[in-house]
Amino acid sequence: MPVNLVAPEAHSLLPVPGVALGIAKANIRKPDRKDMLVISLAEGTRVAGVFTTNRFCAAPVTVCKAHLSKTDGDIRALVVNTGNANAGTGVAGLEKAYATCSELARLLQLSPEQVLPFSTGVILEPLPMDRLLAGLPQCVADLGNSNWLDAAEAIMTTDIVPKGVSRQITLDGKVVTVTGISKGSGMIHPNMATMLGYVATDAAISQGALQALVDHAVNRSFNCITVDGDTSTNDSFIVMATGKAGNAEIVEVASAAFQQLQDAITEVAVELAQAIVRDGEGATKFMTIQIESGKDVDECRKVAYAIAHSPLVKTAFFASDPNLGRILAAIGYAGVDDLDVNAMQLYLGDVLVAEHGGRAASYVEEQGAAVMQEAEITVRVVLNRGQASATVWTCDFSYDYVRINADYRS
Amino acid sequence: MPVNLVAPEAHSLLPVPGVALGIAKANIRKPDRKDMLVISLAEGTRVAGVFTTNRFCAAPVTVCKAHLSKTDGDIRALVVNTGNANAGTGVAGLEKAYATCSELARLLQLSPEQVLPFSTGVILEPLPMDRLLAGLPQCVADLGNSNWLDAAEAIMTTDIVPKGVSRQITLDGKVVTVTGISKGSGMIHPNMATMLGYVATDAAISQGALQALVDHAVNRSFNCITVDGDTSTNDSFIVMATGKAGNAEIVEVASAAFQQLQDAITEVAVELAQAIVRDGEGATKFMTIQIESGKDVDECRKVAYAIAHSPLVKTAFFASDPNLGRILAAIGYAGVDDLDVNAMQLYLGDVLVAEHGGRAASYVEEQGAAVMQEAEITVRVVLNRGQASATVWTCDFSYDYVRINADYRS
Structure with missing residues (x-):
């Protein structure tokens, strides 16, 4: 047990208006553990991400990139499974990642391109599609705004503690919330263990400004615990902005509001990244x-x-x-x-x-x-x-x- | 204990005419262990080497390079200590490496430039000069042609077994012997543990041809267990050719004799390098x-x-x-x-x-x-x-x- 774990803030995570989370125990690899997560996003949410540069990037990463470029950020749902990375799985793996999006889109009445899929776990083994598809309706039935701790637990693999952080700032007199979760713990040679990070905010921000903000935040957080260009097959960092807070939409990266939001999201990302190191496999320091x-x-x-x-x-x-x-x-x-x-x-x-x-x-x-x-x-x-x-x-x-x-x- | 150690050939190492070895228990770091080696070489011996590219290269490595370039290979003695790497020791460390050469030169009636010093062990600690100087006369008194196994033991640090290999070939109807020893075992990330390799032959070969041969041999052996440019502070590989075998001096790298000698020395170097991996710290495979x-x-x-x-x-x-x-x-x-x-x-x-x-x-x-x-x-x-x-x-x-x-x- 790591001696220096911070008290998990995951237990006091703040809901983000416009974001609902649902989990399932789908027996992907092991019985009776939370191993699937669906995040449902309100209409109008902006989504931007950064992904692994590994040449063996996993099937879901390929699909995420395709869907983000097709929809220009008009993403309405994310689905994550642990237990199997769907990496090194060839064309069959790609088909399964697309099929997962289609099924979740059907359940949520979206188009498949509006869904981003994520997987983490063992590489080179076929994704058990029947169990994954059976888990989707469970996740959807469980959707709720207060499920952040369950969500943080559902994405864990060898992690010992769930990892989550919340911050609030004020923009245009409106309270804006930033809440994020992460997983990952194979930190001895950090380029080899999958890291997933999801940060949501209810701030209103344009797609272009959000992407700039994500690049800034990841370079000062997750990229400080991994080597540029040397990443796992599945590493992903996603920021979602629902626009429900009521602030004036942030468009200019030179604005004070942009700077304030960027600082808050970067701070959350840094804490999430450091939490991964603190939970490093076998870490004592x-x-x-x-x-x-x-x-x-x-x-x-x-x-x-x-x-x-x-x-x-x-x-x-x-x-x-x-x-x-x-x-x-x-x-x-x-x-x-x-x-x-x-x-x-x-x-x-x-x-x-x-x-x-x-x-x-x-x-x-x-x-x-x-x-x-x-x-x-x-x-x-x-x-x-x-x-x-x-x-x-x-x-x-x-x-x-x-x-x-x-x-x-x- | 590694399960797959080869039977140590070190127990049947062949003497090389023109090479005498002497060891001492000098208490450099721990009591009652062989921790110093002197190799004395007959007049006319050619010596060539390859050294670490680490920017923090140890003081003895700096001195080796200086002496090899000053004497153009007219080296007559080597001195090795374990227990202390004399690395990260600044100007004081350099002075100690030079002083070691001077004292051994005095004992053997050589000039200090004809001595190559080597150290392996803990970095950043001052070399205990009194003990090292006291060990030199013991080494000199012990000089003998049959001490190869003792020599292989005297250069060990965390090694479990002494490492040595001998081969014989025939050149111009003369039997030529090649005998080598090596140390090193921190092989998990091989660029971080000191490797030392010493190979001696009684073949006659010109200085230029010998350097070409050393480069070839090291690229196919020690450089296959370490990353180019990423080496420890003290890595060194030295080949000594005494010329006592009576073959016609090898000058042309295109000659059959060169090829034959190069193959024999490369084979010895490969076995010495592989022996280091087999003795990797904690290795089981x-x-x-x-x-x-x-x-x-x-x-x-x-x-x-x-x-x-x-x-x-x-x-x-x-x-x-x-x-x-x-x-x-x-x-x-x-x-x-x-x-x-x-x-x-x-x-x-x-x-x-x-x-x-x-x-x-x-x-x-x-x-x-x-x-x-x-x-x-x-x-x-x-x-x-x-x-x-x-x-x-x-x-x-x-x-x-x-x-x-x-x-x-x-």
């Missing part, structure tokens, strides 16, 4: 890797991910062992070819550990050992070669990671 | 990742390493679970942007698992499960888009990997 004064963001991210992905670094954090040479080695192979290792500083928390290419004169190991005992640790690298910076969140690497992933299918 | 019919070697290596580095793939192999969708996901994020996943085939051993973007019609899971029970497994991906191929060797990922790396310093 939450690590913030902060790279400063690099030449550009790209090299800062390279260094951050080299540290965040190193099993040697992650096992040292699990052991609370300030074996910090492993961090220096990771910086050294991060792929920044002209990096001057003598010019940089390494901090563990507030403690200066290394500079001038070696251990800092002021450093004593007891200081590093004290920081290592904490459940939330910041590793800070100051490159001293420019103005750019980047932050990545990750977790440590424990026995339980191996146990969970060696057992996942059994 | 030896995996060969073979990518075929790619557009170029670079993309084949990208796909091979994406599979070989995936913790999800490696834990599935540890569990003997044919959860092969994880391999497809890794292929998908390998970074081959125009890869057509519908055109490729995935084989586990001889079993066709996936084609046409999904599970092969002929595949039944019992077949995959049977292959998964084996201790040596080949994963073969046929990209069907060109003539290039690449092979990478790796191991699975077990509880013991975490235990070893969480405990390493304690």
Whole structure:
């Protein structure tokens, strides 16, 4: 059990006018667990998303992209199943994803193009279509505005806790709600576990402005726990704006209202992304890797991910062992070819550990050992070669990671 | 204990005329273990090497490169210590590496530039110079031609078994011996653990031809278990040719003699590299990742390493679970942007698992499960888009990997 889980805000999620959620226990892979979710959206809702770039992208991702481009965001329902990713399933998998949309469209009196399908779970196995179709009417019968916690539970796979966050802001004197849920926990090498994120708001915003907002939010949240271009087969992040709050529709990205909404949605997305790391498979520590004064963001991210992905670094954090040479080695192979290792500083928390290419004169190991005992640790690298910076969140690497992933299918 | 260790050939290593080895228990980090090695080379020996590209390369690596370029290969002694990597140690570390060379040169009546220093162990800690200098006369007193097994043991860190291989060939009617030793075992993400390899032969070969041979051998052996450009702070591979065999000096790389010697040394290097994988920290399975019919070697290596580095793939192999969708996901994020996943085939051993973007019609899971029970497994991906191929060797990922790396310093 992770020691540093935040109290799940999922228990106090605020309804979003125009959004209804229904869940089912459809026995997709295992009996008696919530494994399907339908989200129904009021007419006029704007929907925008960001998807995996994996070449083996799952069938539902292909269908999502097609439907979003066909309808220009006029989406009225989402359907999610866990237990099976419908990935690596070829043409048959695509047909099943389309058939799922058709059946839900029939039940909700929509056109199939107005439905977005999502799947997460085991890859390379056929989607059990009979059980999935049988689950749809259950979900529809269950639709309600207050089902956010059930929804957060219904999309979990190896997650230990449901993940959800709500925020409220005021736009044009109207209270606007933002509520989101996420799933994902295979964070040891974050590019390999499916992450799903769904954020809904009742703000009114144009399709173009919403897409700009989604790109901004995902780059500062979910893309800080995964490598650009290196994603799982099913990763998806969706924002839905129902327009029920009564604010004047946000069209201009330069407006104050846009900025306010963007900040709120980004904040929710950051919390959802961090919640995934905190619930990392077997995680006992939450690590913030902060790279400063690099030449550009790209090299800062390279260094951050080299540290965040190193099993040697992650096992040292699990052991609370300030074996910090492993961090220096990771910086050294991060792929920044002209990096001057003598010019940089390494901090563990507030403690200066290394500079001038070696251990800092002021450093004593007891200081590093004290920081290592904490459940939330910041590793800070100051490159001293420019103005750019980047932050990545990750977790440590424990026995339980191996146990969970060696057992996942059994 | 790895289940699939080959019987250590280290117990029957053949002496190489012109090469003497001496070891010491110098208490560098732990008491009562062989932790220092000196290799003394006859006059006229040619030496060539390949070193880490890590930006945080260790002090001894810097000194090795300087001495090789100063002497053009006229090296007469090597000195190796374990327990401390002398990496991330700044100017003081460099001075210590130079001082080590000077002291060994004094003992052996050489110039300091004729000595190559090597270190492996913990990073970021000062090299205990008094103990190291005290160990040097012990090593020199111990010098002998038959100490190869002791030498293989003296360079071990977390290795379980000593690693050594010998071969003999005939050149110009003269018997030529090739004997090598290696260390390294942090193979889960192979770019992060120090690998050292030393191969000696009594063949006569020019400096230029020897360097060409070393580059060839390392690209087909140690570079197939590590990522180009992503290496530890201390990785080094050295070939020494004493010229004592009496063959006509090999000068032309187009000659049959060059080819024969290159094949023998490459074979020894491949066995030494594979021995490192077999002794991988916590390894229970030896995996060969073979990518075929790619557009170029670079993309084949990208796909091979994406599979070989995936913790999800490696834990599935540890569990003997044919959860092969994880391999497809890794292929998908390998970074081959125009890869057509519908055109490729995935084989586990001889079993066709996936084609046409999904599970092969002929595949039944019992077949995959049977292959998964084996201790040596080949994963073969046929990209069907060109003539290039690449092979990478790796191991699975077990509880013991975490235990070893969480405990390493304690």
